[in-house]
Amino acid sequence: MSATTSAKSSSPKRSQQELRRVAVSMAGWTVCGLALFMVIGPLLDVVWVVASRGISVFSIGLFTTVTNGTGGGLANAIEGTLVLSGGALLIAVPIGVGAGIYLSEYGSNKIGSLIRFLSDVLTGTPSIVLGYFSYIVFVTTLGWQFSTLAGSITLAILIVPYLARISELALRQVPVSMREAAYALGANDPVVVFKVVLPGALSGVITGVLLALAISVGETAPLIYTAGWSNYMWNGQLTH
Structure with a gap:
């Protein structure tokens, strides 16, 4: 009887620890994602602006004329x-x-x-x-x-x-x-x-x-x- 009671009392503790680990992991992945976006975002923005504005003048003449x-x-x-x-x-x-x-x-x-x-x-x-x-x-x-x-x-x-x-x-x-x-x-x-x-x-x-x-x-x-x-x-x- 006591073993059953201790098992029931320990299961909520384990579930709380698992929830805490999941929350910490999610927070870590969120921070990593934001950091990645802060690094890559400006680069992608520059590439997009250059590509969208330069595609109209991109031709073979760009490489053959002075x-x-x-x-x-x-x-x-x-x-x-x-x-x-x-x-x-x-x-x-x-x-x-x-x-x-x-x-x-x-x-x-x-x-x-x-x-x-x-x-x-x-x-x-x-x-x-x-x-x-x-x-x-x-x-x-x-x-x-x-x-x-x-x-x-x-x-x-x-x-x-x-x-x-x-x-x-x-x-x-x-x-x-x-x-x-x-x-x-x-x-x-x-x-x-x-x-x-x-x-x-x-x-x-x-x-x-x-x-x-x-x-x-x-x-x-x-x-x-x-x-x-x-x-x-x-x-x-x-x-x-």
């Missing part, structure tokens, strides 16, 4: 982005990957520590500061004016640290046994680096190059001081 005042297309901007980013990669990839190779294979000294320190400092430097520095050096001092070469060099300076550190990390992932096997077969340092280590880290290096390309494509602040804006297609000149 800018004309506040109208026209984006052909000159797209071409300029490709030219500047391509030039930056041509400059930055050999330097960045070369620095990554040095840091990975021979960088356990003071020079390697200095390169890593300078790379970290350059990574944390605001891009507009680099743009203003390039404006003083290339546009004003060297007299290149707003030009393709000034913009490409500025973007290259911006992405070299990323290439160096990502390449270093990718090269360090190559097993030491592969290096030791190559040395055991009589290979010298250049052969080990370029025939064994670099091919083994190629996917990571390519990832670094793609990341650097994305960074250079998305940068605008340094180009304000170096490349400027043109309503025309690129004429092939580098310094004017």
Whole structure:
């Protein structure tokens, strides 16, 4: 009799605890939903406004005609982005990957520590500061004016640290046994680096190059001081 009574008295307590857990869970999900809406809502609103107002002018001409005042297309901007980013990669990839190779294979000294320190400092430097520095050096001092070469060099300076550190990390992932096997077969340092280590880290290096390309494509602040804006297609000149 007492066992039956205690079971009956404990069941309301369990039901109250379950209701409390359900209420807390519902409150938590509600807060999470509101937070998600606060984050995604403005983005969806921007996408909707741009899509609803821009669909009327979205055509193939948007990508094939140049800018004309506040109208026209984006052909000159797209071409300029490709030219500047391509030039930056041509400059930055050999330097960045070369620095990554040095840091990975021979960088356990003071020079390697200095390169890593300078790379970290350059990574944390605001891009507009680099743009203003390039404006003083290339546009004003060297007299290149707003030009393709000034913009490409500025973007290259911006992405070299990323290439160096990502390449270093990718090269360090190559097993030491592969290096030791190559040395055991009589290979010298250049052969080990370029025939064994670099091919083994190629996917990571390519990832670094793609990341650097994305960074250079998305940068605008340094180009304000170096490349400027043109309503025309690129004429092939580098310094004017």
